[in-house]
Each structure stands twice: as C-alpha cells, then as structure tokens.
Amino acid sequence: MNSVVLPVLGAVVYIVGMRVYASYIDRKVIGADPKRATPARMYADGVDFMPTSRSILFGYQFKSIAGAAPVLGPIIAIKWGWLPGLVWILLGTFFIGWVQDYTSAMVSVRNDGKTFGGISFSFISPRARTILMTFIYLYLLLIAAAFTNIVANALANAPRIPLAIAMLGVAGVIVGYLIYHGRMHLAVVTVIGLALFYVALVLNGQFDLKFGSAHTNWLVWVVFALVFSLFGSLLPIWSFVQPINYLSFYIVLIGMAIAVLGLVVKHPAMQRPMLTGFTVGNMPLWPMLFVTIACGAISGWHGIVSSTGTSRQLRSETDARPVAAGAMFMEMILALIALAIVGITAAGTTGSPDQLFASGLGSIFGFLHLPEKWGLAYGPVLIAILAITILHLVVRFMRIAANELMGRVLPVMRVPAIGTVVALILTFVLVITGTFNYIWVLFGSANQLMASLALMIGSIWLVSEKKKAGFALVPMVFMYITTMAAIILTCKQLLQQAFTGLSLAGQKLPAGQVAGNWIAGTIGVVLFVAALVLAYDGVGALLRFRRAETTEKGVA
Amino acid sequence: MGDDKKDKKKGFGLGKNLKEFVYGMAAHDTARFALKTRGSMEHLFILITMGDMLGIPILPPYYSLRLLPYVVPQISTWKRRMLREKDFTDTLA
Numbered sequence: 001m002n003s004v005v006l007p008v009l010g011a012v013v014y015i016v017g018m019r020v021y022a023s024y025i026d027r028k029v030i031g032a033d034p035k036r037a038t039p040a041r042m043y044a045d046g047v048d049f050m051p052t053s054r055s056i057l058f059g060y061q062f063k064s065i066a067g068a069a070p071v072l073g074p075i076i077a078i079k080w081g082w083l084p085g086l087v088w089i090l091l092g093t094f095f096i097g098w099v100q101d102y103t104s105a106m107v108s109v110r111n112d113g114k115t116f117g118g119i120s121f122s123f124i125s126p127r128a129r130t131i132l133m134t135f136i137y138l139y140l141l142l143i144a145a146a147f148t149n150i151v152a153n154a155l156a157n158a159p160r161i162p163l164a165i166a167m168l169g170v171a172g173v174i175v176g177y178l179i180y181h182g183r184m185h186l187a188v189v190t191v192i193g194l195a196l197f198y199v200a201l202v203l204n205g206q207f208d209l210k211f212g213s214a215h216t217n218w219l220v221w222v223v224f225a226l227v228f229s230l231f232g233s234l235l236p237i238w239s240f241v242q243p244i245n246y247l248s249f250y251i252v253l254i255g256m257a258i259a260v261l262g263l264v265v266k267h268p269a270m271q272r273p274m275l276t277g278f279t280v281g282n283m284p285l286w287p288m289l290f291v292t293i294a295c296g297a298i299s300g301w302h303g304i305v306s307s308t309g310t311s312r313q314l315r316s317e318t319d320a321r322p323v324a325a326g327a328m329f330m331e332m333i334l335a336l337i338a339l340a341i342v343g344i345t346a347a348g349t350t351g352s353p354d355q356l357f358a359s360g361l362g363s364i365f366g367f368l369h370l371p372e373k374w375g376l377a378y379g380p381v382l383i384a385i386l387a388i389t390i391l392h393l394v395v396r397f398m399r400i401a402a403n404e405l406m407g408r409v410l411p412v413m414r415v416p417a418i419g420t421v422v423a424l425i426l427t428f429v430l431v432i433t434g435t436f437n438y439i440w441v442l443f444g445s446a447n448q449l450m451a452s453l454a455l456m457i458g459s460i461w462l463v464s465e466k467k468k469a470g471f472a473l474v475p476m477v478f479m480y481i482t483t484m485a486a487i488i489l490t491c492k493q494l495l496q497q498a499f500t501g502l503s504l505a506g507q508k509l510p511a512g513q514v515a516g517n518w519i520a521g522t523i524g525v526v527l528f529v530a531a532l533v534l535a536y537d538g539v540g541a542l543l544r545f546r547r548a549e550t551t552e553k554g555v556a
Numbered sequence: 557m558g559d560d561k562k563d564k565k566k567g568f569g570l571g572k573n574l575k576e577f578v579y580g581m582a583a584h585d586t587a588r589f590a591l592k593t594r595g596s597m598e599h600l601f602i603l604i605t606m607g608d609m610l611g612i613p614i615l616p617p618y619y620s621l622r623l624l625p626y627v628v629p630q631i632s633t634w635k636r637r638m639l640r641e642k643d644f645t646d647t648l649a
Contacts, residue, residue: 045633047595048646052584055573059580117643133643186583238593242586249582304648309588397648404644 001274003340004267007260009090010333017094022102022325029468030106032317039113040313049113051315054322060313061327063249064305065101068150068386069295069447070331074339075353076440077292081275082343084289089339092290092297093332096475098325100451103458103472104303105324108311110465115308116457123460125537132453135530137401138523139300139450142443144394144423145430148225149439150387152431154354155221158380159208162221165384167200168251169228172244180238193247205377222431225391226424232392233399233420241392248385255361255382256337258375262364263340270343282493282504283437287486290479291444296335298479300450302328307454352436354383398423430523433516438494442524445487449531452479456538464545480535487528494521595637602627602634610638 026032043049052060077085104116111119121129155162175193178184211220232241278285283292295301306324314320341360349359358379365375399419406413413419430439455476462469493504498517503509509517605623607614609631627634 043633043636045595045637047592047599047633047637050588050591053576055576056580056584059577059582060584061580063581064585114641115643115645117645118641121641129643133645136645237589238586242589246582246586304645308645308648397644400647401644 001270002267003263003270003344006086006336006340006343007263007333009086010329010336013090013094014329014333017098017329018321018326021094022098022321025099025102025471026318026321026325029462029471031467032106032320034316034318036317038109038314038317039311040315043113049312052313054315054319057310057313057319057323058326061305061310061323062330064309065295065299065302065327066331066334067295067390068147068383069299069301070335071338071357071386072150072353072383073293073296073444074335075342075356077289078272078339078342078356079276079280079283080278080285080289081273082270082339083274084285085293085339086336088289088293089297089332089335092293093328096451096455096479097298097302097332098328099472099475100298100300100455100458101302101306101324101328102320103462104454105306105311105314105320106317107458107461108307109314109317109320110461113312116304116454119307119457119461123457123464124534124541128534128537131530131534133401133405135446135450135453135527135534136304137398137405138527138530139443139446140394140398140401141423141426141430142439142446142523144229144391144398144427145434145439146436146443147387147391147394148222148229148427148431149436150354151225151384151391152218152221153352153436154380154384154387155224156214156218157352157355158358158377159210159217160205160377161201161381161384162209162224163204164197164201164381165388166224168197168244168247168385168388169231169240171196171247172240175247176239176243179243190247190250193243194250197247197251201377201381205373219432222428225388226428228388229392229395229427230420230424233396233423234416237396241396244392245389248389251385252382255378256334258368258370258378259341259361259364260337262367263337266364266367268344268363268367270340271346272343273347283441284489287482287489288441290482291441291448291486293335294444294447294451296331296338298448298451298475300447300452300454303451303454354380357383395420395423395427430516430519433512434520435513435516438490438517438520441486441490442520442527445483445490445524446527448479448483449487449527452476452483453531453534453538455479456535456542460538460541460545463542463549466549480531484528484531487524487531491521491524491528494518494524598630599634599637602630603638606631606634610635 038051040049040051044051074085074089107119108114114122117129117133120132155165171193174196175189178189178192179186211217235241290297310323314323338357341364342356344363345356345359349356351359358376361379361382362372362375365378366372399416402413402419402422413422455472459469459473459476462472494517497503497509498514498521501509501514603610603612604614605620606627608617608620
C-alpha cells in the first residue's frame with residue numbers, strides 16, 4: 001500500500017470525527033454553551049486563569065501532548081505489522097482518544113478549573129486523590145525510565161550526534177540568558193541558538209563520539225541524560241528547560257516537515273509486512289498493542305494537560321472541541337506519519353526505535369535528493385530531542401511531586417536537590433537493571449490506566465449531571481480491562497523471571513536483570529492495586545450518583 | 557462569540573490562525589511560566605504585606621495601610637489563588 005494513504009486516512013477520520021461525532025457530543029450531550037462563563041473568564045487572574053485565543057490554545061495543547069511517545073509507539077508496534085497499528089490509531093482516536101481529552105477539559109471547566117486531584121476528591125472519595133497522586137508519581141518514574149533509555153540508545157547508536165545534543169543544552173542556556181538578561185530580539189536569539197546546534201551537528205558529523213565498550217558507552221549516555229535532567233530540575237525554568245524546549249521545537253519542525261514533504265513527493269509503498277502475527281515474541285497483540293501505542297490513539301497524559309492547563313485558558317466552552325479534541329486528532333496524524341516512516345523501511349530492518357526511525361528518515365532524505373547520511377543522523381537527533389525535552393520536565397515534576405507527597409512525613413524531601421536526586425536514582429536503577437521492552441509496556445500501561453481513570457472521572461461527572469455517559473463509559477471499560485490485562489501479563493512474565501532467575505527461554509539471567517525484573521514487577525503490582533482501589537471507589541461513586549438520580553425520578 | 561468577531565476584524569482568518577498556532581506551540585508555555593513566576597512573586601509580596609486579611613499578620617498595619625492602595629486591584633485574585641485547592645498536577649501544564 002502507498003504510505004501516503006495513512007495520513008490521508010487520518011485526515012478523513014479527523015474531518016468525520018470532528019465534524020460529526022465530536023460535534024454531536026459537544027452540542028447534544030455536553031451542551032457546550034458559548035454564553036456560560038468559563039473559569040478563565042470568571043477567575044481571570046493573569047496567572048493560572050487566562051482567556052486565550054482558540055488557535056493559540058490549539059498549538060499549546062498539541063505541543064503539550066505530542067512528545068516522543070506518538071512517534072515511538074507506532075515504531076515499536078511495527079513488530080506486529082503496520083495494519084494493527086493503523087487500525088488502533090484510527091479507531092482508538094475516533095472512539096476513545098478525543099473523548100478522553102475533551103471530557104477531561106469539560107469536567108474541569110464545569111468544576112471551576114479543578115485538577116483531577118480535586119475532582120476525584122469531591123466526586124469519588126478522599127483516598128482516591130491520594131492514590132491518584134501516588135499513581136501519577138509512578139507514572140512519571142516510568143516515563144523517566146523509558147525516555148532515559150530512548151536518549152541513551154539514540155546517542156549510543158548514533159555516535160555522530162551526541163555533541164549536538166550536548167550543544168543544545170549549552171545553546172539553551174545562552175538563549176535563555178540573551179532573552180531575559182540581554183533583552184535581544186527573539187528572532188535573533190533563535191537564529192543564534194539554532195546556528196550553535198547545527199554547527200555542533202556538522203562538527204560531530206566528522207568523528208565518532210564514543211566511550212569504551214558498547215555497554216560503557218551506553219552507560220555514559222544514560223548518565224548524560226540524567227545529568228541533563230538534573231540541570232532541568234534544579235535550574236530556574238527560564239534559564240534551561242524553556243529555551244531548550246523552544247529551540248527544540250524548530251529542530252523537530254524542520255525534521256518533520258522534511259519527512260512529510262518526502263512522503264508526499266515520492267509517496268513510497270509500505271515495505272513492512274501488513275501483519276506479522278497475533279503474537280510476536282512473548283507479546284500478544286491484545287492487550288499489548290493497545291499499551292504499546294498510547295499517545296497517537298489515547299493517552300492519560302492528555303487528560304492531565306486538558307484538565308490543568310487548557311481548561312483554565314478556554315475563552316469559551318465551545319472552544320473545548322477544536323482545542324482538546326482537535327489536538328488529539330492532529331496527534332493521530334503525527335502518529336500515522338511516524339508509522340509511515342517506519343513502514344517504508346525494508347522488511348528485514350531491525351534495531352532499536354531510533355535506528356528504525358533513522359533508517360526511514362534516511363530513505364526520505366534520499367527521495368528529496370538530499371544526502372541519505374543526513375537523514376540517518378537527523379532521525380536519532382529527533383528521537384533524542386523529543387525524549388530529552390520531556391525527560392528533564394518529568395524529573396522536575398517528580399521533584400515537585402516528592403515534595404508534596406512526602407514533604408510532611410520526610411521534611412528533607414522539601415529540599416529541591418534531594419527530591420531531584422531521589423528521582424534520578426530511582427530512574428537510574430530502573431534503567432540499568434530493567435529491560436526496555438518491559439519498561440515501555442509498563443509506561444504505556446500506566447499511561448492507559450491514567451486515561452481510563454480520566455474517562456472514569458468524566459463518566460462519573462456525566463452521570464452526576466444526568467447526561468448520557470455511554471460515549472465515555474464504554475471506552476473506559478474497554479481501556480481499563482485491556483490495560484489491566486496488559487499489566488497482569490507483564491507482571492506475570494517479570495515476576496516469573498525474578499522468582500526463577502531464568503529468562504522465558506530458560507536461560508540464566510544476570511543478577512542485575514533479576515533485580516530489574518523484581519523492581520519493574522513490583523511497580524506493576526503497585527499500579528495494578530492502585531487501579532483496582534480507584535476502580536472500586538469509582539464504581540461506588542457511579543452507583544451513588546445513579547441511585548440519587550433514580551430516587552429523584554421516583555420522588556418526581 | 558464577541559471575541560471571535562473582533563478577532564476576524566483584527567486579522568486575516570487563516571494567516572492569523574496559523575501565526576497563533578505556531579506561537580502556541582513555540583512560546584505560549586514560556587509566556588505562561590513567566591506570568592506564573594511574576595504572579596508568584598506578587599502574591600508572596602501581598603502575603604507579606606496584607607497577610608492579616610487571611611489571618612496571618614506579618615507586617616505592622618501602618619505599612620500595610622500605606623501599601624493598600626497599590627494592592628487593592630489584586631486582592632480578590634490573590635485571595636482566591638492563596639486559598640485555592642492545589643496539587644502537584646497544577647505544575648504539569
């Protein structure tokens with residue numbers, strides 16, 4: 001099949017989803033009212049609550065939700081063939097993804113801009129909030145471990161790019177200084193920052209930057225990613241994280257624009273098999289595909305963004321659909337482009353996600369008569385940047401979360417450096433002992449569980465408001481069952497290997513990997529138990545509101 | 557709705573939307589964080605000077621009264637921001 005068909009199918013689903021399904025839910029079920037004051041208007045404090053233009057918010061929402069995961073998920077899932085990924089991305093977004101993003105925003109809008117913590121406290125139970133916050137901390141830990149792995153693999157596998165990634169950090173500091181202290185024009189500063197980055201990329205293109213053996217080299221880049229995150233967590237946000245993410249936006253935009261242009265100009269055929277089987281290795285298609293591709297189809301992260309940042313900036317309730325749902329459909333197209341890029345690589349090509357992406361991008365550069373080696377270098381650059389820009393933010397959030405969750409019991413956790421170091425040590429241990437595939441699946445599972453919990457909160461709110469809840473309730477049940485099944489399967493494999501000290505193929509495992517299986521398996525069990533308790537409380541809340549509705553009807 | 561009409565008058569539909577979209581992706585979060593930082597500093601300042609409004613007397617009332625006229629416009633949003641329920645997900649987006 002022609003690879004361009006994928007984004008074209010995405011465009012069709014975008015139009016039908018937005019114009020028909022989302023529009024119907026927005027008007028008839030939720031009843032978005034342009035005259036009703038949103039929290040942004042009611043509490044406009046110029047800080048958290050700020051009425052913002054729909055187009056700006058659309059860009060903000062898209063940038064906040066579209067990180068490395070919508071690109072990496074489809075690449076990892078190509079092992080089942082491109083068709084399962086394609087079907088899940090299209091149907092997942094149409095029936096589940098946008099519902100979660102949009103409902104999360106609307107629940108918050110109709111509840112004074114409260115976050116999930118506050119909403120779960122008032123709608124579900126007081127303990128639901130505590131469990132949810134602990135759950136989110138573990139979720140952040142898994143993101144950190146998965147993305148550290150991605151960065152280290154990309155830098156270790158492509159020894160001609162690490163200098164550029166390190167330079168991105170330096171350029172970020174310079175850009176931050178020039179903007180806030182030098183008061184230079186943003187355009188000039190942007191050119192300086194990008195020039196520094198590309199000069200470093202060209203320079204590094206002349207030699208390999210490697211340290212010792214393959215494992216030592218990989219370990220060096222793991223430490224590099226964590227030190228980068230240490231700066232991201234401890235330095236003022238304007239001096240490191242923000243300028244780096246700002247510059248990265250242009251670097252990624254250039255890469256993705258070339259990829260899209262190449263696909264459109266050459267429209268190559270998909271080389272990968274359509275379906276390789278229903279079980280690949282020890283991973284059955286159901287439920288594993290549905291947690292491997294999270295962002296791009298549905299992701300819990302989106303619910304958090306919608307209910308905290310976006311809901312407090314919506315100028316009108318009618319903006320929630322184009323912003324929250326629209327950004328989700330847009331992300332679906334990004335995931336389809338990633339699927340197309342990896343789909344055009346030769347059928348036998350193997351390697352880590354960054355290598356597969358690099359291979360696809362290399363071919364695309366070739367289609368545009370650009371040197372293929374540029375594409376081979378730019379692929380890992382994109383993957384490393386997409387991952388590291390999320391990673392340093394996540395470690396920062398983990399530091400803040402540690403302060404809030406443990407600050408009262410352990411006052412030392414209020415010290416930013418301690419919270420950061422704890423987060424980094426936990427991430428380091430998980431990365432060096434864990435297996436990437438399992439960490440990715442656990443990250444995806446935590447993400448999807450978060451999504452089903454967001455849908456649960458949305459469903460409970462809909463029932464409490466006496467609105468039709470089926471459009472959120474059915475996806476919630478599907479996502480919950482699927483994700484719990486994925487966690488059970490993953491934990492079973494991890495703990496079986498931890499108990500026996502043998503791999504699934506029966507080979508003896510090194511002590512470090514056994515420890516890694518214990519740690520990852522335990523995290524999986526904690527996620528499972530937390531999700532069970534939340535579901536128990538959630539069902540209780542749902543029945544409570546349902547009973548109240550029935551009683552009201554009886555009285556009437 | 558009124559804002560939409562005003563927006564249409566101000567700029568050319570697609571071009572303006574595209575410009576705002578790129579700004580939203582590239583720099584809106586930076587602007588938001590800058591506002592949040594300024595807001596936090598201002599709210600801290602008001603807490604020190606006008607804390608007795610929330611039952612936390614810090615500064616002698618004489619100085620608070622001298623500063624009161626400058627702080628009045630922000631008092632309502634400050635109170636709401638200080639007393640609003642918060643958790644760490646507030647910092648995520």
